[in-house]
Amino acid sequence: MPETAPLRLGIAGLGTVGVGVVRIVRKHAALLAARAGRPVEIAAVSARSRDKDRGIDIGRYGWEDDPVALARREDVDVVVELMGGSDGPAKATVEAAIRAGKDVVTANKALLAHHGQELARAAEAAGSVLRFEAAVAGGIPVVKALTEGLAGNEITRVMGVMNGTCNYILTRMEATRQGYDALFDEAHKLGYLEADPQLDVGGIDAGHKLALLAAIAFGTQVNFEAVEIEGIEQIELRDIEEAAAMGYRIKLLGVARMTGRGLEQRMSPCLVPANSPLGQLEGGTNMVVIDGDSVGQIVLRGAGAGEGPTASAVIGDVIDIARGFRVSTFGVSAGDLVAATPARAAVPAPYYLRMELIDKPGAMAKVAAVLGEAGVSIDRMRQHGHSAPTAPVIFVTHKCARAQIDAALVGMSQTGVVAGAPVAIRIEEV
Amino acid sequence: MPETAPLRLGIAGLGTVGVGVVRIVRKHAALLAARAGRPVEIAAVSARSRDKDRGIDIGRYGWEDDPVALARREDVDVVVELMGGSDGPAKATVEAAIRAGKDVVTANKALLAHHGQELARAAEAAGSVLRFEAAVAGGIPVVKALTEGLAGNEITRVMGVMNGTCNYILTRMEATRQGYDALFDEAHKLGYLEADPQLDVGGIDAGHKLALLAAIAFGTQVNFEAVEIEGIEQIELRDIEEAAAMGYRIKLLGVARMTGRGLEQRMSPCLVPANSPLGQLEGGTNMVVIDGDSVGQIVLRGAGAGEGPTASAVIGDVIDIARGFRVSTFGVSAGDLVAATPARAAVPAPYYLRMELIDKPGAMAKVAAVLGEAGVSIDRMRQHGHSAPTAPVIFVTHKCARAQIDAALVGMSQTGVVAGAPVAIRIEEV
Numbered sequence: 001m002p003e004t005a006p007l008r009l010g011i012a013g014l015g016t017v018g019v020g021v022v023r024i025v026r027k028h029a030a031l032l033a034a035r036a037g038r039p040v041e042i043a044a045v046s047a048r049s050r051d052k053d054r055g056i057d058i059g060r061y062g063w064e065d066d067p068v069a070l071a072r073r074e075d076v077d078v079v080v081e082l083m084g085g086s087d088g089p090a091k092a093t094v095e096a097a098i099r100a101g102k103d104v105v106t107a108n109k110a111l112l113a114h115h116g117q118e119l120a121r122a123a124e125a126a127g128s129v130l131r132f133e134a135a136v137a138g139g140i141p142v143v144k145a146l147t148e149g150l151a152g153n154e155i156t157r158v159m160g161v162m163n164g165t166c167n168y169i170l171t172r173m174e175a176t177r178q179g180y181d182a183l184f185d186e187a188h189k190l191g192y193l194e195a196d197p198q199l200d201v202g203g204i205d206a207g208h209k210l211a212l213l214a215a216i217a218f219g220t221q222v223n224f225e226a227v228e229i230e231g232i233e234q235i236e237l238r239d240i241e242e243a244a245a246m247g248y249r250i251k252l253l254g255v256a257r258m259t260g261r262g263l264e265q266r267m268s269p270c271l272v273p274a275n276s277p278l279g280q281l282e283g284g285t286n287m288v289v290i291d292g293d294s295v296g297q298i299v300l301r302g303a304g305a306g307e308g309p310t311a312s313a314v315i316g317d318v319i320d321i322a323r324g325f326r327v328s329t330f331g332v333s334a335g336d337l338v339a340a341t342p343a344r345a346a347v348p349a350p351y352y353l354r355m356e357l358i359d360k361p362g363a364m365a366k367v368a369a370v371l372g373e374a375g376v377s378i379d380r381m382r383q384h385g386h387s388a389p390t391a392p393v394i395f396v397t398h399k400c401a402r403a404q405i406d407a408a409l410v411g412m413s414q415t416g417v418v419a420g421a422p423v424a425i426r427i428e429e430v
Numbered sequence: 431m432p433e434t435a436p437l438r439l440g441i442a443g444l445g446t447v448g449v450g451v452v453r454i455v456r457k458h459a460a461l462l463a464a465r466a467g468r469p470v471e472i473a474a475v476s477a478r479s480r481d482k483d484r485g486i487d488i489g490r491y492g493w494e495d496d497p498v499a500l501a502r503r504e505d506v507d508v509v510v511e512l513m514g515g516s517d518g519p520a521k522a523t524v525e526a527a528i529r530a531g532k533d534v535v536t537a538n539k540a541l542l543a544h545h546g547q548e549l550a551r552a553a554e555a556a557g558s559v560l561r562f563e564a565a566v567a568g569g570i571p572v573v574k575a576l577t578e579g580l581a582g583n584e585i586t587r588v589m590g591v592m593n594g595t596c597n598y599i600l601t602r603m604e605a606t607r608q609g610y611d612a613l614f615d616e617a618h619k620l621g622y623l624e625a626d627p628q629l630d631v632g633g634i635d636a637g638h639k640l641a642l643l644a645a646i647a648f649g650t651q652v653n654f655e656a657v658e659i660e661g662i663e664q665i666e667l668r669d670i671e672e673a674a675a676m677g678y679r680i681k682l683l684g685v686a687r688m689t690g691r692g693l694e695q696r697m698s699p700c701l702v703p704a705n706s707p708l709g710q711l712e713g714g715t716n717m718v719v720i721d722g723d724s725v726g727q728i729v730l731r732g733a734g735a736g737e738g739p740t741a742s743a744v745i746g747d748v749i750d751i752a753r754g755f756r757v758s759t760f761g762v763s764a765g766d767l768v769a770a771t772p773a774r775a776a777v778p779a780p781y782y783l784r785m786e787l788i789d790k791p792g793a794m795a796k797v798a799a800v801l802g803e804a805g806v807s808i809d810r811m812r813q814h815g816h817s818a819p820t821a822p823v824i825f826v827t828h829k830c831a832r833a834q835i836d837a838a839l840v841g842m843s844q845t846g847v848v849a850g851a852p853v854a855i856r857i858e859e860v
Contacts, residue, residue: 020724024582024724028582028583028584031584032581035581035761036581037758037763139580139725139726139728140728141575141578141580144571144574144578144579145574145575145579147465148574148578148746148749148750149563149571149574149575149743150569150571151466151745151749152454152742152744152745152746152748152749153458153742154458219461277707277710277731280705292569292742294450294569294738294741295569295738295739295743296732296733296736296738297732298569298570298571298730299729299730299732300728300730300731301707301728301729301730302726302728303725303726306726308725308726309726311582311724312580312582312724312725313725314582316582318582323755324754324755324756325754325757327753328467331465332464333464333467336464
């Protein structure tokens with residue numbers, strides 16, 4: 001018989017997302033009850049301050065100053081962890097909840113990227129469910145799609161644009177023809193950046209998400225340390241414009257792929273075709289692209305952050321639990337998750353190369369020779385007219401290994417005809 | 431304790447999709463077992479001919495000539511109905527399976543569009559699960575997204591391009607500048623059309639899918655009869671070209687929306703912005719766009735048909751059942767599904783109008799007067815230079831009700847200055 005007693009939530013953290021969850025539970029009580037087959041209620045909450053004005057009345061709920069105490073309350077069935085942070089109170093709260101036999105729903109990508117394996121194992125041992133739809137790509141139900149809807153597929157690749165702030169900066173650079181610094185400032189003024197902006201523009205936040213997607217896509221232990229991360233700080237307006245002239249756009253793109261040499265996980269700027277779904281993605285929207293052996297390619301698009309979308313994902317997990325659905329955290333038993341060998345950019349790809357060539361006879365020949373020695377062949381080349389003592393030169397290579405590109409970059413710096421550091425950006429086939 | 435005994439499938443129908451399901455179960459036995467927490471096996475199959483060469487060996491499975499007998503077999507836990515057809519053997523098989531207390535997975539949109547309510551009720555009474563991810567938009571896990579991932583949302587609109595053949599014909603008309611008839615023939619030669627092509631180009635197949643999406647989006651009883659259906663046969667190349675010139679593309683678009691006046695369900699050609707995800711959709715790919723009050727807009731894109739994608743959706747449902755997930759067919763208890771009042775194109779929209787104006791003085795004034803009398807105001811107008819005795823004239827109206835457009839069309843036919851029947855196509859905001 002399905003459970004019909006109310007499902008009682010304990011919400012730890014009343015920031016934007018926590019308030020969003022409270023609002024949905026209150027506004028849609030009847031709808032949630034009809035869908036879950038039982039009422040969904042908030043039993044208690046915990047936050048830093050009880051008295052802060054959040055635009056919602058929390059007086060009717062139980063209160064705990066200490067989220068760990070919340071996690072242990074008798075009247076809580078599901079602990080909803082929305083505090084954030086990879087360690088500290090968030091980790092203690094989730095651990096306490098699992099020890100107390102409660103189910104857990106979290107939006108905390110950092111926590112799971114760093115401790116997902118041990119938490120999944122602990123949850124399984126305790127008979128608890130630990131779910132995290134809201135941790136990846138906000139409102140897009142991508143964890144569900146990968147672990148459930150596409151469970152009949154061997155996933156061959158999962159990739160995505162999963163940091164709205166970076167995508168906002170990059171698309172605004174192209175639209176306004178302003179440089180990175182100006183758009184960074186704009187994003188900052190609009191409140192789009194984390195307190196530590198490096199989490200956004202350095203690709204760390206998106207890297208956390210990619211590590212989680214890789215685990216569920218390939219049945220591997222979460223290994224955030226193995227994600228090759230490169231931020232968008234080095235992207236210049238001229239790269240965006242050169243890419244556009246060749247039919248590409250630059251995205252901070254996460255790619256996870258199981259190869260014969262191991263698991264490749266990267267979060268880095270890439271060129272993608274401007275007319276592809278990824279290339280067409282504007283502003284703060286997120287997109288995840290999944291390739292499966294039977295399903296082909298599935299593209300999911302939606303808001304990657306914000307009160308409503310993130311709370312929507314939290315409630316989706318809550319409803320699953322209310323309905324009695326008890327799926328493993330990463331889609332298979334924690335003990336079955338494989339420790340994959342990390343493989344650095346294992347799959348060959350074409351690359352975009354930009355360098356400042358010093359204007360003297362034989363310069364181009366030297367660069368071309370370096371590329372040839374590294375085994376890198378040239379698909380396209382552009383050199384613009386110039387008045388400065390250096391000339392910007394763009395190469396698009398044929399497919400080659402990242403190691404070959406790295407060898408070519410080292411070689412170029414030794415030619416004496418390349419000013420500054422050349423830029424190399426992978427072109428991802430989508 | 432979770433179930434660990436094998437889940438035993440009985441597959442009724444070994445056409446393209448049935449063969450695809452067999453292939454996945456065989457190829458990915460270990461993967462499915464790891465994900466489901468128990469083996470997934472095929473116990474028995476049924477089809478018209480046992481001896482037909484399907485490229486797979488079915489000799490190892492039990493065989494039934496009669497799918498109803500398959501549905502009753504002791505060694506079958508889940509009946510996978512892949513025969514198709516709204517009545518006849520498919521319906522008898524699903525009914526027999528439910529009566530025997532089996533769970534059912536089907537890809538049969540016609541069956542559920544016509545009998546979904548009674549089958550959901552019967553399944554619920556019997557304690558059976560009846561699932562149909564493969565019936566809507568092929569491999570895209572949209573039923574799961576709507577009923578589970580987005581269960582925290584009040585859905586405000588769901589729309590989609592869900593017939594790949596129609597989208598193929600329309601995008602090829604634009605690309606090749608050929609008329610409808612030529613591309614219909616091409617699609618026919620390529621095997622893209624159903625035995626009864628009217629199911630495709632008449633919008634019926636896509637209408638079935640829309641009726642199912644509406645039921646799960648709004649918690650309403652499936653009401654296929656209330657879907658306003660219009661096919662693509664009337665779309666001319668010049669409409670596609672005129673639309674393109676104004677920044678639109680024509681899609682066979684299904685839209686379901688709950689309004690103050692009732693449930694609006696339409697499957698008809700619409701203009702959508704060329705730079706929107708729907709506008710950019712090429713060829714046989716499907717797309718579903720979901721608007722929710724918390725999540726905002728979610729877009730799902732993927733293959734809408736074919737062996738692999740459809741079988742992938744079937745297996746997704748099977749894995750859910752294997753994991754012990756028992757969700758109601760349409761997301762809420764069958765008894766809670768509401769009989770919604772049908773509302774014909776309730777929401778005002780701009781319209782594209784094309785007519786052949788007879789070239790005589792005062793003709794334009796008469797047409798403009800008719801539009802004015804119907805309360806339809808004009809946003810944009812184009813008249814091309816011409817040599818024929820009639821001139822093609824295009825109007826784009828401001829937002830108005832469909833009833834106003836219909837009144838204007840009647841009025842125009844009475845002016846004596848419009849040759850033939852004017853064309854009216856809704857412009858959908860996306």
